[in-house]
Amino acid sequence: MSYDFIIIGAGIAGITMAEQAANILGKKVLLIDKRNHIGGNCYDYYNDDGILVHKYGPHIFHTNNTKVYNYLSLYTTWISYNHKVLGKIGGNLVPIPFNLISIDKCLPDISNNVKTAILDEYEVNQKVPILEMKKSDNPIIAKLAHFVYENVFLHYTEKMWGLTPEELDASVTSRVPIQISYDCRYFQDVYQGIPRDGYTNMFNNMLSNHNINILLEKDYHDIISIDYEQKKIYLYDEEFTGEVIFTGMIDEFFNYEYGPLPYRAMVFMDETSNQEHFQENATINYPNDYHFTRITEYKYLTGQVSDKTTIQLEFPEEYDYTDKNAIACYPIPQEKNEKLYMKYKLLADEFEQVTFIGRLAEYKYMNMDVVVEKVLNLISEKFTGV
Ligand SMILES: Cc1cc2nc3c(=O)[nH]c(=O)nc-3n(C[C@H](O)[C@H](O)[C@H](O)COP(=O)(O)OP(=O)(O)OC[C@H]3O[C@@H](n4cnc5c(N)ncnc54)[C@H](O)[C@@H]3O)c2cc1C
Numbered sequence: 345m346s347y348d349f350i351i352i353g354a355g356i357a358g359i360t361m362a363e364q365a366a367n368i369l370g371k372k373v374l375l376i377d378k379r380n381h382i383g384g385n386c387y388d389y390y391n392d393d394g395i396l397v398h399k400y401g402p403h404i405f406h407t408n409n410t411k412v413y414n415y416l417s418l419y420t421t422w423i424s425y426n427h428k429v430l431g432k433i434g435g436n437l438v439p440i441p442f443n444l445i446s447i448d449k450c451l452p453d454i455s456n457n458v459k460t461a462i463l464d465e466y467e468v469n470q471k472v473p474i475l476e477m478k479k480s481d482n483p484i485i486a487k488l489a490h491f492v493y494e495n496v497f498l499h500y501t502e503k504m505w506g507l508t509p510e511e512l513d514a515s516v517t518s519r520v521p522i523q524i525s526y527d528c529r530y531f532q533d534v535y536q537g538i539p540r541d542g543y544t545n546m547f548n549n550m551l552s553n554h555n556i557n558i559l560l561e562k563d564y565h566d567i568i569s570i571d572y573e574q575k576k577i578y579l580y581d582e583e584f585t586g587e588v589i590f591t592g593m594i595d596e597f598f599n600y601e602y603g604p605l606p607y608r609a610m611v612f613m614d615e616t617s618n619q620e621h622f623q624e625n626a627t628i629n630y631p632n633d634y635h636f637t638r639i640t641e642y643k644y645l646t647g648q649v650s651d652k653t654t655i656q657l658e659f660p661e662e663y664d665y666t667d668k669n670a671i672a673c674y675p676i677p678q679e680k681n682e683k684l685y686m687k688y689k690l691l692a693d694e695f696e697q698v699t700f701i702g703r704l705a706e707y708k709y710m711n712m713d714v715v716v717e718k719v720l721n722l723i724s725e726k727f728t729g730v
Contacts, residue, residue: 345557347374350577350584352564353591355384356712357702359547360719361589366553369727373556374579378563381544382551384591385673386712388542393616395642395654396542400671401612402427402627402640402656403543406533407713413535415720420546422537423647427530429638431629433495440530440629441471442492443523451491458488462524471521492522500631504660505608505676513677538645564592572598575695587727591702593665593672594688600665602687605707607672609663616654623655635659675707682707699726 348371351358358375359382365371381387385400404427407413431440438446448455461484466472474497477489497520501509509517529536539546551558559567569578577584590597595605613636626644630636636657643653663672675681685707692700701718703710710718 345372345374347372347557347579347584348586349373349589350568350579350586351375351589351591352568353377353384353702353704354379354382354547354558354560355591355702355715356386356547357591357705357715357719358384358589359550360716361591361701361722362556363550363553364719364723365587365727366555368723371555374559375551375556376559376562376564376567378561380561382558382560383544383547385671386543386547388544391614391616391654393650393652393654395616395650395652396646396648397614397642397654397656398543398645399612401610401658401673402642402645403538403712404531404536404645405538405712406531406536407711408533408535409713409717410535411720412713412716415716416539416546419549420539420541423540424536425538425645425647426536427627427645428528428625429530429627429629430625431496431631432633433631437624437628439528440496441521441523442496443528444526445528447488450495451488454484458484461485462488462522466524468524469527470524472524473518474520474522475518477522489522496631498631500629500637503631503635504637505674506660506662507676507678511678513679513682516677542646570597575697577697585697588698590698590700591705593704594685594692594700594707596665597698597700597705598688598691601691602684604665605684605688606676606678606681607663607665608674608676609661609670610673611659611661611671613657613659614654615657616652618652620651620653622653672704674709675703677709 349365351362354375354377362373362375365373386403388396388398391397429440430437433450436449438449444459447458451458461482474489474492477485480486505512567580577588622641627638627640629638636659639655639657641653641655664670702715
């Protein structure tokens with residue numbers, strides 16, 4: 345088969361692109377991934393004990409974008425699900441983001457005074473960054489902010505990134521809020537849910553067009569070569585003149601010419617036990633204890649009924665780009681890394697035949713809805729009429 349599009353990476357970016365290229369543009373697509381499954385980091389599967397788990401960490405779909413929600417709803421129905429997170433703070437399990445209930449639980453002796461002070465100062469439902477609250481002239485508010493900074497934010501951040509908050513971009517640290525409400529939902533978006541039969545099932549539905557050919561367990565280097573001087577792409581040694589969509593790592597595409605872009609890696613450890621539930625909530629964060637950051641129990645997300653349950657622990661680690669098994673999860677938000685990415689982006693901009701899109705190609709943490717929106721926009725802005 346000859347192809348109009350080669351798409352490298354079968355994550356949600358590559359899959360949405362393949363679906364649109366085949367179904368909307370009527371093109372023939374080759375979709376390649378080095379893993380043995382589709383879905384990228386959103387992949388889910390039934391483990392040996394029959395529990396549906398997310399291989400690369402809990403994924404909750406949430407968006408305010410009706411277009412994206414309607415688009416994915418062509419390929420799945422949804423389990424309505426509002427994610428909630430508790431944090432183990434001292435001996436208490438308290439809502440995260442820290443809210444008025446968390447104040448009651450952690451600071452019972454002074455909670456009425458604290459709540460009166462913050463309700464005087466801020467709007468109900470406002471999300472106030474901890475660092476902003478820390479600067480308050482009101483000593484009781486500053487004390488609350490200090491408590492949250494020390495007990496919820498500081499050690500979690502250090503564990504998560506292997507860096508102190510000062511070493512990270514202010515854009516990240518300044519976003520962590522205290523929520524002035526009793527609303528314990530982790531997200532406030534209009535649409536929130538989990539695909540009823542799982543993400544992988546939704547992706548299979550998206551890829552059902554017979555004009556999409558999927559090659560798994562295939563690193564693109566095995567079949568594609570790149571002439572960087574002439575800016576030409578070869579598929580199985582023959583020049584390919586169609587469109588190339590690249591959703592892998594941008595630094596890898598350019599052979600790490602300026603050095604590797606740093607990521608935080610995650611090791612996911614799953615455990616199944618013979619009990620209905622392991623913990624009282626879907627996700628519990630451990631800011632101050634242990635090497636892992638959080639434990640997620642999947643049956644809460646999926647609504648699955650079983651007398652067994654599977655939990656997943658997440659251990660952040662340094663990412664080594666030479667280790668083929670390492671899972672690059674989060675770009676590290678630091679100005680020097682953004683500058684390094686911009687150097688690669690300049691190279692990418694010169695490669696007109698190749699479109700770089702997705703979290704690895706753009707070196708940017710993006711939720712699923714943002715990635716889908718970007719691909720849908722790309723189709724209408726760049727490819728409609730190709
Ligand atoms: C722990 C964690 C939890 C998250 N939770 C949420 C959530 O709750 N809600 C939400 O909206 N988002 C969440 N996200 C973000 C979500 O995972 C991303 O939005 C999504 O994975 C981006 O898709 P992508 O296609 O850009 O990248 P990926 O899913 O990484 O897909 C890229 C694909 O390219 C392939 N590839 C790379 N290099 C090569 C190569 N050399 N040859 C062939 N193939 C290659 C990879 O194998 C991969 O399959 C979470 C992310 C993490 C890390």
